[in-house]
Amino acid sequence: MFITYLLTKVPQTVSWNTNVAIVMMAANLTAIFIGRFAIKNPGSGPDLPIEKPALWKNYGFPELLATMSFGHILGVGLVLGMANAGLL
Numbered sequence: 001m002f003i004t005y006l007l008t009k010v011p012q013t014v015s016w017n018t019n020v021a022i023v024m025m026a027a028n029l030t031a032i033f034i035g036r037f038a039i040k041n042p043g044s045g046p047d048l049p050i051e052k053p054a055l056w057k058n059y060g061f062p063e064l065l066a067t068m069s070f071g072h073i074l075g076v077g078l079v080l081g082m083a084n085a086g087l088l
Contacts, residue, residue, distance in 0.1 A: 009014040015029040023082065031071030039063055 015021060036042075042058035082088045 008069075014079065015071075017030045019088050020079055023078050023088070024072070027078055028068060028071030031074055032067045035063060035067035035070065039066070061064035 036059060042060070042063055044062070044077075079088065
């Protein structure tokens, strides 16, 4: 009985649209900006296979994965919170 009740309680989520994409991009860019200055040992792993400006000299593949993972966690929280508040 309890399992059936839990299975019927599926949360309502917002479908993918332009507003959700903008929120996710902003969250990822914010996480990259935060991570660029917050990572203690930058450049210790493999480098990205593209040319970068001098500001991003020590920004490699591990830093990209870490900041983008953090950005997606931020973005999911923002999207779910904004959808629950009725803003999306």
